[in-house]
Amino acid sequence: MSAALLNGKELAAKKREAMKKEVSALIEGGTTPGLAVILVGDNQASQTYVRSKQKSCEQIGIHSVLIKLPEETTEATLLTEIDRLNEDPTIDGILVQLPLPPQIQERAVIEKITPSKDVDGFHPINIGKMMTKDKTFLPCTPYGIVEMLKEADITIGGKHVVVIGRSNIVGKPVGQLLLNEDATVTYCHSRTNDLATFTKQADILIVAIGKAKFIKASDVKEGAVVIDVGMNREDGKLCGDVDFEEVKEVASHLTPVPGGVGPMTITMLLENTIQSAKDRT
Numbered sequence: 001m002s003a004a005l006l007n008g009k010e011l012a013a014k015k016r017e018a019m020k021k022e023v024s025a026l027i028e029g030g031t032t033p034g035l036a037v038i039l040v041g042d043n044q045a046s047q048t049y050v051r052s053k054q055k056s057c058e059q060i061g062i063h064s065v066l067i068k069l070p071e072e073t074t075e076a077t078l079l080t081e082i083d084r085l086n087e088d089p090t091i092d093g094i095l096v097q098l099p100l101p102p103q104i105q106e107r108a109v110i111e112k113i114t115p116s117k118d119v120d121g122f123h124p125i126n127i128g129k130m131m132t133k134d135k136t137f138l139p140c141t142p143y144g145i146v147e148m149l150k151e152a153d154i155t156i157g158g159k160h161v162v163v164i165g166r167s168n169i170v171g172k173p174v175g176q177l178l179l180n181e182d183a184t185v186t187y188c189h190s191r192t193n194d195l196a197t198f199t200k201q202a203d204i205l206i207v208a209i210g211k212a213k214f215i216k217a218s219d220v221k222e223g224a225v226v227i228d229v230g231m232n233r234e235d236g237k238l239c240g241d242v243d244f245e246e247v248k249e250v251a252s253h254l255t256p257v258p259g260g261v262g263p264m265t266i267t268m269l270l271e272n273t274i275q276s277a278k279d280r281t
């Protein structure tokens with residue numbers, strides 16, 4: 001058996017084509033969506049991601065502003081910068097690239113962003129709204145995963161979803177979003193005993209643990225849908241948390257890395273920014 005690929009790159013391109021038209025119409029009506037990205041320090045991976053976000057904005061006509069701050073920036077300086085952007089009427093979305101240097105508290109920064117411009121969906125108010133299924137900005141990676149499942153006509157309701165990883169940006173919210181879609185959700189993590197017992201029960205397996213090729217064919221039920229959120233660099237090559245060559249023989253659907261979840265993450269960031277511009281009062 002060979003799994004069907006869940007092609008995130010292709011779906012991202014399709015969605016961005018539609019967004020381009022939407023942005024043109026918004027600009028026509030006098031509203032140019034604007035995204036501000038703040039990058040503190042010169043982490044190599046972060047610079048690459050930020051460049052990719054900017055390029056994507058450009059492609060579809062979103063106005064993007066990059067604010068580069070030095071590694072030694074204090075928390076107070078960053079908070080002041082965020083406040084300025086909170087008040088800036090040309091900015092609909094604010095993204096502070098994570099991780100931050102150790103002298104800056106992530107929590108304080110996320111809470112400083114006004115919830116109506118929190119296009120990452122990381123603010124506790126927006127997390128709360130997601131839990132209660134109120135309208136809000138959904139975190140981009142989980143949102144992108146749900147969009148990919150829907151595009152492939154994969155039923156979520158009633159399915160057993162097993163999530164490996166419990167981060168605030170991927171594991172926890174992706175489980176919550178799929179619960180909102182009536183899945184039965186199990187969370188596993190680094191302290192789970194006998195992990196394979198759980199993974200083998202998954203109809204939909206979401207892997208976000210940050211260990212290259214960690215999930216093998218023997219961990220996966222025949223016909224399962226496998227979503228690989230991993231982004232590991234192995235001698236310059238990008239590689240997921242799933243052993244692709246093995247798992248493609250047992251899964252019914254599988255996301256590649258690169259070209260799977262990653263491009264959808266950025267696409268949903270653009271979507272949230274457009275939504276925010278539409279909500280401008």
Ligand SMILES: Nc1nc(=O)c2c([nH]1)NC[C@@H]1CN(c3ccc(C(=O)N[C@@H](CCC(=O)O)C(=O)O)cc3)C=[N+]21
Pocket residue numbers: 048049052095096097098099120140231238257258259260261262263264265266
């Ligand atoms: N405030 C904040 N929001 C984020 O959304 C955020 C962040 N901080 N910090 C870092 C992570 C990581 N992240 C990625 C997004 C897209 C790809 C992506 O498009 N990857 C391509 C490959 C890229 C390559 O070749 O390096 C792919 O999977 O095909 C990867 C990683 C967003 N993050």
